[in-house]
Amino acid sequence: MITVVTGTDTGVGKTVATSALAVCSGPGTIVVKPAQTGAGTDEPDCSVVGRLSACPTTEFVRLDDPLAPGTAARLRGADIPAVHTHAARIRDLATRHTSVIVEGSGGLLVHLDTRGGTLADLATDLARDHDVRVLVVTRIALGTLNHTGLTVEALRRRGIEPAGLVLGAVPERPGLAERCNLADLPRITGIPIVAALPEGAGALDPERFRARADSWFAASPGHDGAEESRPGATNP
Numbered sequence: 001m002i003t004v005v006t007g008t009d010t011g012v013g014k015t016v017a018t019s020a021l022a023v024c025s026g027p028g029t030i031v032v033k034p035a036q037t038g039a040g041t042d043e044p045d046c047s048v049v050g051r052l053s054a055c056p057t058t059e060f061v062r063l064d065d066p067l068a069p070g071t072a073a074r075l076r077g078a079d080i081p082a083v084h085t086h087a088a089r090i091r092d093l094a095t096r097h098t099s100v101i102v103e104g105s106g107g108l109l110v111h112l113d114t115r116g117g118t119l120a121d122l123a124t125d126l127a128r129d130h131d132v133r134v135l136v137v138t139r140i141a142l143g144t145l146n147h148t149g150l151t152v153e154a155l156r157r158r159g160i161e162p163a164g165l166v167l168g169a170v171p172e173r174p175g176l177a178e179r180c181n182l183a184d185l186p187r188i189t190g191i192p193i194v195a196a197l198p199e200g201a202g203a204l205d206p207e208r209f210r211a212r213a214d215s216w217f218a219a220s221p222g223h224d225g226a227e228e229s230r231p232g233a234t235n236p
Contacts, residue, residue, distance in 0.1 A: 002090065002100045002130050004123045005166075007137040008147035010106040013168020014137045015045045016202040017195065018103045019052035021135070023213035028098030031057040034086040034122065035105050035112050037072045040064030045103060052202065052209045058093075060086055070111030083117030087125040094130060102126075108136075108151050124158050133163035135194070138185065140167050142177040145188055152189045164194030171199045 003021065007014040022031050031049050038044075039062045046057035061080045063072040073080045094100050104119035105112060112119060126132045134155060138148045148165065155162050165185055171178065186193055195217040201209065 001098070002094055002102065002126055002132045003163075004102045004104065004119065004126070004132060004134045005137060006104045006108045006119050006123075006134060006151065007168070008107060008139065008144065008151050012137050012139050013166075013197060013202075014103055015048050016052070017135070017137045017166045017168055017197060018045075018101055019049045019055075019209070020195070020197060020201070020213040020216050022049060022053040022055035022101055023210050024217045025055075025099045025101065029055050029101060030093055030097045030099075031055055031101045031103060032090060032093065033057065033059045033103050033105075034083075034090075034119075035059075035061040035063070035069035035080065037063045037069055037105060038066030041066055048202070049103070052204075052206050053213075054206070054210065060089060068110045069105050070114050070116070073114050078114075080113050082113050082115050083122045084125055086112065086122055090122075090126060091130065108154055120154060120158055120160075123155075123160055127160060132160075134160055135164050135166050136162050136191070137166045137168045140170055140174065140178045140181050140185075142181075144181055145184055148185060148189055152191055162189075162191050165189065165191050167193060167196040169199040169201070170196050 005014055005018045018031060022029050033046050036044050036059045046059050049055060050057045063069060065072040065075055090100060090102060108120050109118045123132055123134055136151050138144050152162055197216050
């Protein structure tokens with residue numbers, strides 16, 4: 001199984017969600033970051049995933065500047081592999097692991113290479129000969145309905161039906177917009193909420209993070225998400 005984790009924007013909680021998914025996926029799982037940026041300023045995403053999940057990780061490209069991969073490469077005059085090269089490496093990993101989780105950079109249409117290839121292109125390439133599911137990590141705050149709807153629409157235009165929405169950071173005391181979005185996100189997109197991570201989950205001690213991860217992914221696929229994803233069910 002290949003799972004592609006994308007987001008509606010940068011900073012929505014993809015890395016923490018990827019970490020929790022890696023815990024739930026069990027032994028034989030590897031997490032792949034095709035293009036890591038901001039490596040010169042922050043803890044790289046693969047390091048975060050490895051620390052929180054204790055799952056093996058790998059990066060294909062590492063760039064220092066905290067920008068979209070294509071932009072970061074052009075800024076430094078670097079050439080990075082095309083998306084189809086990433087796809088070939090992921091296929092190879094899939095022959096040696098029971099589960100491969102691919103974390104994107106930024107949103108779905110951010111350029112992963114210097115040729116204009118995106119995570120959407122990568123998922124489309126992989127789906128030609130593999131069972132690929134795509135999870136969309138999104139915010140719960142005001143504005144998420146538009147961002148999430150656009151991301152889901154972009155995937156469907158490429159023939160990919162998202163497997164589920166993941167709420168990246170649910171506050172302990174959600175306001176009116178957050179409470180409404182719990183119901184509106186699956187209603188408007190037609191995609192179930194399959195996980196709801198509490199705000200601050202990434203700051204938990206790794207042992208506690210791993211102990212709690214299953215409960216965050218407790219929502220069953222196909223459910224409208226409103227019951228399992230209620231704020232009271234997400235406290236760390």
